[in-house]
Amino acid sequence: MAEEAAVTAAVLVIGDEILSGRTKDKNIGYIADYLGQIGIDLREVRIVPDVDDDIVAALNALRHRYGYVFTTGGIGPTHDDITADAVAKAFGVPISEDPRALALLLERIKPEDLNAARRRMARIPQGGELVENKISKAPGFMIGNVIVMAGVPSIMQAMLDGVTPRLKTGAKMLVETVEAGNLPEGLYAADLADIAERHNGVSIGSYPAFVDGRFRNSIVLRSKDEAVLARAVAETRAMIERLSRERKSA
Amino acid sequence: MAEEAAVTAAVLVIGDEILSGRTKDKNIGYIADYLGQIGIDLREVRIVPDVDDDIVAALNALRHRYGYVFTTGGIGPTHDDITADAVAKAFGVPISEDPRALALLLERIKPEDLNAARRRMARIPQGGELVENKISKAPGFMIGNVIVMAGVPSIMQAMLDGVTPRLKTGAKMLVETVEAGNLPEGLYAADLADIAERHNGVSIGSYPAFVDGRFRNSIVLRSKDEAVLARAVAETRAMIERLSRERKSA
Structure with missing residues (x-):
């Protein structure tokens, strides 16, 4: 594997409706994948x-720490849509109506229907580049390393597709799963820790699920180095097979 | 409404599997509700x-700011389960095997099967009080204002039920929804902002969903004050009805 710097990111979900439980977030898992x-x-x-201060504080904490920050939510026409203003404040730049964004809105909205509320969706912080989407025409934007997207999943997904060609990417994380079935985590934990210890650059997690009254465990191995990953997977698989045999014959 | 201080909380989800997209979180929405x-x-x-440092930093940021912090994940027997140690570190207290936790594990696990990995699940930071669950017997714990729970949803839910009697609670948030149907947000945004402005203590959000190629909008009003909420809801409903009539006759 060629050594490559990792490109990192954070997601900032903005919205009372997620915290109140009214809306169940569908964007985090999608963006993670x-x-x-x-x-x-x-x-x-x-x-x-x-809340303005909360958005600004989170954005500034995340954008200085990670390669990119993807935000979702709060870019519509109503009074609770304050994301664009908060982003401008975080970057310390002015915000104003962007003629390119206005032109996009006018592809969908008749000039006589473009009231003040709708014009708010054309306000973009200075230095922001539009991120278009075909569904609503109201654009997101990218400023510095921050990508500002809608909260509605189908629109967010279109914006993510739209911005991807502009992003720097790194080596892909390779993922392999070894199913441990109903072999208890407690029986393989020591051996698995040993395998993790001996394979630098492979992150190994054990994930129990509780299905129909029984645990089923999966071991997930992740690395950007294909060869090391393959060795760790082979050892893990052999270890699980050995422990399963021992358990059956016990 | 009697004036009552709000009881606040944060959730800290701990786990590579959520950030990698492999596991889709089901706990945040449940805990929010x-x-x-x-x-x-x-x-x-x-x-x-x-990652130890990341957990400690997030926990210390959140536990000083909110009334409670609920964590999920990372309390099993494998090497990637580091939550209990990170919590001890965040609080600056030692961690050791807790006899009460060990007794719980022994209700499910035979003494000869209680190996070192499984005993790790009985390690509790000094000052922690156990939070039991009937499904796995391996307990969570509460220390200070932090409640440490499992990541497996059914177990997390049992722990949440278990700890609730110990929690201070405040006035419930009352929630009402006014359906705006296919009336565009841009048409009611100004009137809605005006209603929000005139009803202190009512938080009003407008939430578009994009279903079968059309937007459908819902307005959600939230308050702990029943009377003010009822007035804001009545005004919002009347406003949406008026705009819908005007739109049809236009």
């Missing part, structure tokens, strides 16, 4: 309410 | 990887 597939490592997620 | 129903306001959520 998506970034993994294009070679960007998702390292942190935060969910904050529609 | 649950806390709303018992009168605790969820104000922030963070998802961090299985």
